[in-house]
Amino acid sequence: MKTTRIAITLLAICGQLNAEPSSLILKRAWVNKYANRATIAGQMFVDHALHSPKTPSPSKPADDGDIHASGRSPQVGLPMVAEVMNAADNHASAVSLVDSKEGKNTLVNVTGVWRLWFEHPASGETQVQDFTNLEVPGNTNPDHCFEIHPIVNFENQTLNGTFHDIPGYKPKDAKTAFSSYEKLTLSLRANASSVTLASKKIGYNYVLFKMQLRGSAQPLKANDDNSTDGLQANVDIYEVDAGDGDAALASSIRAIFVANTQPASAVENLGKGDELVVLGIPRVDLNKVNAYLKSGGNTATNRKLPYEMVIVAVEQ
Numbered sequence: 665m666k667t668t669r670i671a672i673t674l675l676a677i678c679g680q681l682n683a684e685p686s687s688l689i690l691k692r693a694w695v696n697k698y699a700n701r702a703t704i705a706g707q708m709f710v711d712h713a714l715h716s717p718k719t720p721s722p723s724k725p726a727d728d729g730d731i732h733a734s735g736r737s738p739q740v741g742l743p744m745v746a747e748v749m750n751a752a753d754n755h756a757s758a759v760s761l762v763d764s765k766e767g768k769n770t771l772v773n774v775t776g777v778w779r780l781w782f783e784h785p786a787s788g789e790t791q792v793q794d795f796t797n798l799e800v801p802g803n804t805n806p807d808h809c810f811e812i813h814p815i816v817n818f819e820n821q822t823l824n825g826t827f828h829d830i831p832g833y834k835p836k837d838a839k840t841a842f843s844s845y846e847k848l849t850l851s852l853r854a855n856a857s858s859v860t861l862a863s864k865k866i867g868y869n870y871v872l873f874k875m876q877l878r879g880s881a882q883p884l885k886a887n888d889d890n891s892t893d894g895l896q897a898n899v900d901i902y903e904v905d906a907g908d909g910d911a912a913l914a915s916s917i918r919a920i921f922v923a924n925t926q927p928a929s930a931v932e933n934l935g936k937g938d939e940l941v942v943l944g945i946p947r948v949d950l951n952k953v954n955a956y957l958k959s960g961g962n963t964a965t966n967r968k969l970p971y972e973m974v975i976v977a978v979e980q
Contacts, residue, residue, distance in 0.1 A: 688742070688785075688790075688791050688793075688809050689790065689791070689792040689793055690742075690793045691741075691793055692957065694741075694793065695950055695953060695954055695957075696887050696888070696954055697886070697887065697888050698778055698950060699887060699950040699951040699953070699954040700884055700885060700886050700887050700896075700951055701778070701884065701886050701893055702777060702884055702893045702894035702920050702921070702922045702923070702974070703775055703776055703777055703778060703816055703893050703894070703922060704739060704740070704775070704776065704777075704778040704812060705739075705773075705774075705775040706737050706738065706739030706740065706773075706774065706775075707737060707738065707739065707771040707772060707773055707774065708735045708736060708737040708740075708744075708746060708771065708772060708774050708812075709735045709736045709737075709768075709769060709770070709771060709772075709798070709800075710733045710735045710746075710762060710765040710766050710767070710768070710772060711733075711734055711735045711736065711766070711767065711800055711801050712733060712734045712735075712766065712767075712801060712802075712803055712804040713731070713732075713733035713734075713762050713763055713765075713766040713804065714731050714732060714733070714804050715759075715763055716731070716759070717729050717730060717731040717748075717751040717752040717759065718730075718752070719752040719832070720752070720830060720831065720832035720833040720834075721832055722832070725832065725833060725834035726833075726834060727833070728830055728833050728869070728870060729749075729750050729751060729752035729753060729830050729831075729832075729833060730747045730748060730749055730750070730751055730752075730813075730814075731747065731748050731751035731752075731759055731762065732745045732746065732747040732748075732804060732805070732811075732813075733745065733746050733747075733762050733766065733804065734801040734803065734804050734805065734806050734808075735801070736798035736799070736800065736801075737774075737798075737812075738771075738795050738796070738798065739795070740793075740810060740812075741793040741794050741795040741798070742791055742793050742808070742809070742810045743786070743791055743799070743801060743806050743807060743808040743809075743810070744808050744810045744811060744812065745804070745805065745806075745808055745811050745812075745813070746774055746776060746811065746812040746813065746815055747776075747811060747812070747813040747814060747815060748762065748814065748815050748818070748823060748826060749813070749814035749815070749823075749826040749827065749830075749976060750826040750828065750830060751826075753826075753830075753831060757821065758815075758818060758821055758823060758826075761818060761819055761821055762818065765819070772818070772819050773817070773818070773819055773820065774812060774815060774817070774818050774819075775812075775815070775816045775817040775818075776812035776813060776814055776815035776816045776817070777812065777813055777814055777816070777920075777922060777945075777947075777974050778810070778811075778812060778947075779810065779811040779812070779813050779945065779947045779974070780809060780810055780947055780948045780950065781809065781811070781866070781946060781947050781948060782809055782863055782864070782865050782866050783809070783865070783866065783867050783869070784805065784806075784807060784808050784809065785807060785808075785809050785865055786807030786808075787807070789807070791807075791808075791809065813945070814826060814827065814976060816922060816925075824922070824924045824925050827922065827925035827926050827927060827976050827977060828926055828977050829943060829977045829978075829979060830870070830943070830977070833870070835870045835871060835872035835943055836868045836869065836870060836871045836872070837871075837872075838871055838872060838873035838874075838901065838902070838903050838904060838913060839903055839913060840868070841868035841871040841873075841946075842871070842873070842901055842913040842914045843913070844866060844868055845866070845868070845914065845946060845969070845971055846913075846914055846968070848863055848864065848866060848968070848969035848971075849863070849966055849967065849968060849969060850863050850966065850967050850968065850969040850970065852956065852964070852965050852966070852967060854956065854957065859953065859956070859957055861953070863969050866946075868946065869945050869946075870943055870944075870945060870976075871943070871944055871945070871946070871973075872904055872941070872942075872943055872979070873901050873902065873903065873904060873913070873941070873942065873944065874901070874902040874903065874904050874906055874939055874940070874941050874942075875899040875900065875901055875902070875919060875939065875940055875942055875944075875973075875975075876899060876900045876902065876912075876937065876938070876939045877897055877898070877899055877931075877934055877935065877936055877937065877938050877939070878897075878898040878899060878900065878916065878936060879897070879898060879935070879936050880897070880934065880935045880936065881895040881896065881897040881919075881921060881931045881932060881934070882895065882896055882897070883895060883896075884896045884920065887954070892923070893922065893923050894920060894921050894922045894923045894928060895920075895921040895923075895928055895931060895932065896918055896919065896920055896921070897918070897919045897921070897931060898916055898917070898918060898919075899916075899917055899918075899919045899973075900912040900914070900915045900916065900917070901913045901914040901915070901917055901973075904941055917971070917972060917973060918949060918951070918972040918973075919931075919942075919944070919972065919973050919974075919975055920972055920973065920974045920975065921975050922974070925976075926977065926978055927942065927975040927976065927977065927978050930978040931975075931978075940978055940979075941978070941979040942975045942977065942978050942979065943975070943976050943977035943978075943979070944973035944974060944975050944976060945973070945974050945976060946971050946972070946973055946974075947971065947972060947973075947974060948969070948970065948971060948972075949970035949971055949972040951970075951972075952970035953970060
C-alpha cells in the first residue's frame with residue numbers, strides 16, 4: 665500500500681445493553697442543513713465551564729487535554745457541551761475567555777465541529793430538539809448526545825491551530841474502536857414526517873488509525889446553500905502498523921476535514937491510494953440518514969449504524 669417545515673423524529677436509543685433506552689428528537693430541516701457540513705456556527709450561553717484542562721501525563725495518559733463547557737444554543741436546541749481541543753497546550757487565553765463567559769447568561773459566538781454521538785446519553789429520558797425553550801444544565805457534563813467539538817472559533821478567537829496531535833495522550837486503539845463501531849446496529853423506521861433511529865451507547869473518542877484514500881478529497885458542500893467549510897474523502901481504515909495485504913478494519917468510511925486546519929492541508933493534494941496516520945473522532949453520518957429520508961424509505965429496517973470520522977490531527 666502507498667503511505668489519504670417538516671419535522672422528523674430522530675429517536676436515538678443511547679443506553680448501554682441492559683440500561684434503559686434514551687430518546688433524541690431532531691428537526692428534519694436541521695438534519696438536512698448539517699448533513700454535509702463539517703461545522704456548526706451560532707451562539708451559546710456558557711452555563712458551566714471547567715477552569716483548567718486535564719493535562720496528559722505518564723501517570724494519566726487517558727487525560728486528553730481538552731476543556732469543555734456546558735450550555736445552551738438556539739442553533740442546536742439540545743443539551744450540549746462545547747470543547748476546546750488541546751487546551752492544555754499553549755491556549756491559556758482561550759480557556760480564560762471561556763471562563764470569563766461562564767454564568768453570565770449572555771450569548772457568545774461559537775463555531776466548531778458538530779458532533780452527534782451516543783456517548784453521554786440521558787438514560788431512560790427523551791431529549792427533544794427545541795430552539796426556544798432551552799433548559800439550563802446542572803453541571804459541566806450533563807447527559808447529552810450533542811457536542812461542538814472541537815471548537816474552531818470562540819468569540820472571534822481562532823482555534824484552528826488546536827487541530828494537532830495531543831502531547832502525552834494515549835489514543836484509543838484502532839482495532840478495538842472500529843470493531844466496536846462496525847458492530848453497532850441501527851433500527852430504523854420512517855414515514856413522511858419522521859424517522860426513528862435506535863442504537864446502543866458507544867464511546868471511543870480520539871482514535872489513532874491509518875487511512876487510505878479511495879480518491880482525492882472533495883469540497884464538503886452544504887445542502888442548503890452549497891457553501892463549504894471543509895473537505896470530505898472516502899477512505900478505508902487500517903491499524904497504524906498495517907502493511908501490504910493486511911485487511912481493512914472498516915471500508916468506505918467518510919472522513920471529514922475542517923477548513924484551514926492541519927488535517928485539511930495534509931489531505932488536499934493527495935489522491936487514490938495515498939495514506940495518512942491520523943487522529944479522528946466519530947460522529948453519526950447524518951448524510952446517510954438524510955439520504956434515506958430523501959429516498960422515501962418508510963419500511964422498518966435494521967442496519968449498520970452510519971458513522972463518519974472527523975480528522976483532528978495528522979501524525980508527523
